[in-house]
Amino acid sequence: MTIFARMSRVTFPAVVLALGAGLTSPAAALDSETYGAFADWKVMAQHENGRPVACGIERGTEMDFSLAKTLGDGSWTMGIPRERPDGALVSIVAEAGRERIKGDYTVWDGMVHVPVTEAWIGAIVRGSDLILNVDGTEMTLPLTGTTGAIGMLEDCAARRGSDAIPARDPGKAGLACPTQGVDKSPATHSGAEITFVNRSGAPVTVYWQDFDGNPVKIVDLAEGEEAPIMSNKGHVFFASDGDGTCYGGKIEMPEYDKVFDIR
Known part of the structure; x- marks a missing residue:
């Protein structure tokens, strides 16, 4: 049914x-x-x-x-x-x-x-x-x-029901990528879990923007790999490949657990 x-x-x-x-x-x-x-x-x-x-x-x-x-x-x-x-x-x-x-x-x-x-x-x-x-x-x-x-x-x-995200040119960062020193993770205490799934077609590294807006490496993901990460509501993440291309832009931790496809 x-x-x-x-x-x-x-x-x-x-x-x-x-x-x-x-x-x-x-x-x-x-x-x-x-x-x-x-x-x-x-x-x-x-x-x-x-x-x-x-x-x-x-x-x-x-x-x-x-x-x-x-x-x-x-x-x-x-x-x-x-x-x-x-x-x-x-x-x-x-x-x-x-x-x-x-x-x-x-x-x-x-x-x-x-x-x-x-x-x-x-x-x-x-x-x-x-x-x-x-x-x-x-x-x-x-x-x-x-x-x-x-x-x-x-x-x-x-994404308004669309699974397609426009491809980015190799070596060019996405327009919505976090800015160092500007996009900072807030000091919140509402815990949640986010699972990153790499569907970008290339190996990527997931970074956390710390409280000063500096990127902190969290995990490397090969194509198809996934990783659950415990964090707090509003914390900022991003994923990039070896050429510096950003996939998915600035990723903010929601109020509850979620799965995020890196594309």
Whole structure:
């Protein structure tokens, strides 16, 4: 059962229509494609008539959940599969950490659409299980891999669903590379982990910009290699090859764990 495919036909149009007239229409040509994968999760990008409109994650098991983020206003929706007639109301109670959702929600095309907040996404990232009750039937869903999957979803949203990044000329640094002495890592204490994956086509070195804005070598990565790095929110990194070419520009540590493809 492909959860995101169902959301791509109905949930996203409903979400976008709620933002204002003219952003989409029932006749819009919608398609979704795989953006990447993390653990058991698939990260998807959706387009409307070729225009990027949303990114999401799905795991695809029979009674699971999916998450989607619209690119217009950054709002989030949780999708829960439910084989009921269109327009039927389904009672949903969901708990993740200290966050709780309770209410009756509408079914469209076999999917219940539940608007969720940034606080809810944070609870999914930090939690170990989602307790979900659908029409009185309760289940516990593991949240393994959601941290990295949501981090990749955010990458998808930042790149507006595009996996292609323009190639850089050899030996020329990227325009967004950190500037020594200017781009400094802040003295924050909110810990997180970032996993760098080298997809640049060349060996690269990952550097951390210290508190004075000086580059500190962290790790060498061959093509295809990856390395998890523990750091703090807002810390600045960059990756460069032997010719000084910068890949990915200035990389800032997000609030929660993520995967970053070096390209």
